[in-house]
Amino acid sequence: MKKLFTLLALFFLALFSIAARASQWSKVRKAYLKAHPVCEVCGSKKKLQVHHIIPYAEDKSLELEPSNLITLCSRCHLIFGHFGNYKTYNPFVREDAEWFRKRMKNAKIIDGDLET
Template sequence: MAIISKRTKRNLQGQQYHWKFQSVVKQLLDENPECFICGAKENLDIHHIRQCKSYNEDFYNPNNIVVICHEHHLEYHHTYPENVNVKTLLEYTRDVNLKKLHNQRKIQSNYDKMRIRALNQEKELEHLTEENMRLKQELNKHQDNGGLI
């Protein structure tokens, strides 16, 4: 079962929502119990793709509603406060995914740099070990010759 946000829970219990809307939301949450952007399964909200009033038939249309986590829902409305529609929702989703991809590439790049550094340190250690062995052999040879070089 989906874990909805306090805001959504409060709105579903509020007088402004009709029983029809409550059943649509319940069905959507049962079918898609995760944020359509990030896959979060907790703190979920519902979001109307096209802005509409509760007396409008689009308000109850499941094709006009998506499940979204509270964090992305707030960020979307902060980014597009006056312009709620399909285009801005797609732009927002694209931007979130590009940011995620950028962060993944950054993490991969940092991992690659650390791996290269580790390989270089490994080579340096190998070189120092070989140098140490050579110096020990030289010291042993020196001691075998009675301390004469």
């Protein structure tokens, strides 16, 4: 019974946290995508997501900070942002994205501008 109450408490805490940040996050996310409209890794313009470099759960003060955000497509979000596992994160995702993008340009897979 204690385990059930603990799970319910965690559920409602998570629900409250999401609700408390949703209105501001929506505006920040929309503005960030407008300013950064392509995946920073592969250049895709499809299925874009705004990734928190340092997750909200790790540091709530960085939640709306543009320097803590990066635009990634859904595939690159999982691979570069979370090393293939959403339970972890990559604090060097921006540097890794830049490194990968340069290698793709050098290999002529993408040109000087990011492509879709």
